[in-house]
Amino acid sequence: MNEAIRFIVDVASLGSLYALMALGLVLVYGILRLVNFAYGELIMIAGYTLYLLSGSPLPWLVMAACAVVAALAASVLTERVAFRPVREKSLTAMLITSFAVSTLFQNAALLFISPRARLVPLPDLFSESIVIGGMLFFVRELLAIVVSISMLVLFTALLNRTVLGIALRAAADNFRMTRMLGVPANLVIGVAFAISGFLAGIVALFWLGRTASVMPGIGLEPLIVAFVATVLGGMQSLVGAVVGGYVLALMTVGINTFLPQALVDYRQAFTFSLVILILLFRPEGLVRGK
Amino acid sequence: MLELKDVHAQYGAIVALRGVSIHVAEGDLVGLLGANGAGKTTTLLTIAGVIKPSRGEITFRGVSLAGLPPEMIVRKGIAMVPEGREIFPTLTVQQNLRLGAFIRRNRVEYRHDLEEMGELFPILGERMHQSAGTLSGGEQQQLAIARALMSRPRLLILDEPSLGLAPRLVDQVFRLIARLRREGMTILLVEQNVIQTLRIVDRAYLISMGQVEMSGTPEELKRHVDMESVYLGATVAARGGGQGRGAP
Numbered sequence: 216m217n218e219a220i221r222f223i224v225d226v227a228s229l230g231s232l233y234a235l236m237a238l239g240l241v242l243v244y245g246i247l248r249l250v251n252f253a254y255g256e257l258i259m260i261a262g263y264t265l266y267l268l269s270g271s272p273l274p275w276l277v278m279a280a281c282a283v284v285a286a287l288a289a290s291v292l293t294e295r296v297a298f299r300p301v302r303e304k305s306l307t308a309m310l311i312t313s314f315a316v317s318t319l320f321q322n323a324a325l326l327f328i329s330p331r332a333r334l335v336p337l338p339d340l341f342s343e344s345i346v347i348g349g350m351l352f353f354v355r356e357l358l359a360i361v362v363s364i365s366m367l368v369l370f371t372a373l374l375n376r377t378v379l380g381i382a383l384r385a386a387a388d389n390f391r392m393t394r395m396l397g398v399p400a401n402l403v404i405g406v407a408f409a410i411s412g413f414l415a416g417i418v419a420l421f422w423l424g425r426t427a428s429v430m431p432g433i434g435l436e437p438l439i440v441a442f443v444a445t446v447l448g449g450m451q452s453l454v455g456a457v458v459g460g461y462v463l464a465l466m467t468v469g470i471n472t473f474l475p476q477a478l479v480d481y482r483q484a485f486t487f488s489l490v491i492l493i494l495l496f497r498p499e500g501l502v503r504g505k
Numbered sequence: 506m507l508e509l510k511d512v513h514a515q516y517g518a519i520v521a522l523r524g525v526s527i528h529v530a531e532g533d534l535v536g537l538l539g540a541n542g543a544g545k546t547t548t549l550l551t552i553a554g555v556i557k558p559s560r561g562e563i564t565f566r567g568v569s570l571a572g573l574p575p576e577m578i579v580r581k582g583i584a585m586v587p588e589g590r591e592i593f594p595t596l597t598v599q600q601n602l603r604l605g606a607f608i609r610r611n612r613v614e615y616r617h618d619l620e621e622m623g624e625l626f627p628i629l630g631e632r633m634h635q636s637a638g639t640l641s642g643g644e645q646q647q648l649a650i651a652r653a654l655m656s657r658p659r660l661l662i663l664d665e666p667s668l669g670l671a672p673r674l675v676d677q678v679f680r681l682i683a684r685l686r687r688e689g690m691t692i693l694l695v696e697q698n699v700i701q702t703l704r705i706v707d708r709a710y711l712i713s714m715g716q717v718e719m720s721g722t723p724e725e726l727k728r729h730v731d732m733e734s735v736y737l738g739a740t741v742a743a744r745g746g747g748q749g750r751g752a753p
């Protein structure tokens with residue numbers, strides 16, 4: 216019983232983060248058909264913002280807010296400066312631009328900060344644990360669940376209840392038609408990048424919380440996680456991204472829990488094998504777009 | 506009201522329009538006829554700002570539309586019911602209509618128009634909160650038209666609204682278009698259904714290979730011998746049957 220609860224909590228906390236990451240990636244993909252390879256660097260930027268603020272007397276929550284805003288601003292800024300000029304040209308041009316932006320951010324971090332890992336400040340709460348019903352839980356894990364699910368609820372309400380949210384869903388489904396109804400392209404794309412950056416910022420707080428450090432290459436793993444989750448769940452649908460996030464977490468935690476230790480080192484291989492199988496037999500992902 | 510002068514357009518190296526000139530006067534219902542691949546949809550997409558013409562000019566109410574993106578064209582008062590309807594299947598009927606009214610700011614007017622659409626299209630009225638993907642083809646077509654009307658356009662453009670509908674529903678769509686025309690809407694109607702179209706339009710253009718071959722009133726066009734077999738292929742030979750359509 217306790218084992219089962221532990222398992223569920225692990226899946227829920229990891230899955231909630233994965234779901235948010237996947238959502239941030241698929242939101243932009245849905246509208247522009249662009250896999251934004253610079254997405255992981257938004258997490259890096261949030262991390263370095265925390266690091267740079269670490270000496271300041273600000274309360275941690277304010278630092279965290281600054282980090283989230285930095286990720287959001289970086290996301291919106293890259294759209295303005297890098298993607299918008301090549302948007303009309305071709306998808307390939309945008310893809311290459313996103314590689315370029317990713318490399319640029321990483322190199323800036325290497326050059327101006329350090330190739331080595333830097334500590335980021337975290338609240339004491341993150342390293343504490345509590346006992347509930349005789350079981351020990353990390354507060355950070357429970358917080359990740361609560362915050363992520365609140366984000367998902369907020370996000371769902373936004374997408375269903377506001378005109379802008381409805382326009383965003385419509386644009387993810389059929390961008391050209393949405394524009395023909397008068398929804399400005401720059402508005403929806405700008406909002407999509409803003410939300411994407413915001414989600415990356417929130418994820419960053421918990422992602423960095425695991426190691427309490429940031430380094431230039433830190434964005435790669437979250438990018439891959441988000442990408443795999445969206446492929447699993449279905450690139451065409453926002454619900455799919457969330458489902459994909461939880462399924463990927465279920466697989467990851469499942470492998471860690473049930474496979475013999477010798478095989479756990481190969482868990483990436485298992486994960487990617489599953490991705491290949493899904494691409495082969497259900498290329499549209501678990502959740503169909505239409 | 507709408508004037509296309511010598512409009513050329515291409516997709517990469519493929520030339521789709523080779524000098525199309527069209528005129529739609531206020532209050533008119535104008536037909537744009539032609540076989541598959543003639544360039545009808547391309548003509549509409551250049552008007553809608555989706556495709557940039559390589560030559561020629563388009564003016565609406567005396568103002569050039571050159572260089573305007575799609576989101577500005579609808580603000581000038583041109584609403585599009587595209588080929589294949591292109592409703593948003595995962596959104597509800599009401600959300601589809603809400604987006605149709607995106608360019609309008611007045612909530613009271615929006616509420617009023619939403620109710621009006623529910624009356625004009627009772628099926629939509631009953632299914633406001635159902636997702637649009639669950640509607641039948643005919644209902645989706647009604648939704649696409651209702652969505653376009655929600656912007657309160659000065660000019661309504663429809664691209665093959667009868668395509669893929671059962672004969673009874675085809676009649677219904679044509680009756681609706683005729684009614685909108687009577688109520689004062691200016692309409693540009695693209696169709697392959699020549700017989701039914703010529704019954705309701707004031708004037709029509711026949712386009713072929715990206716050029717206007719002929720234009721005039723339905724009487725003038727009908728007088729032209731064998732017009733249908735020449736331009737639209739043998740499948741339209743069911744003259745008077747009311748359901749002839751060009752080859753798919």
Ligand SMILES: Nc1ncnc2c1ncn2[C@@H]1O[C@H](COP(=O)(O)OP(=O)(O)O)[C@@H](O)[C@H]1O
Pocket residue numbers: 516519520521539540541542543544545546547548
């Ligand atoms: N997206 C496209 N890419 C390349 N060629 C196209 C595209 N759309 C249409 N065409 C070509 O342009 C011509 C006109 O097409 P279209 O305007 O769709 O005709 P219609 O609507 O009259 O059936 C055709 O020869 C068609 O093959």
Ligand SMILES: [Mg+2]
Pocket residue numbers: 545546547588
């Ligand atoms: Mg067409």
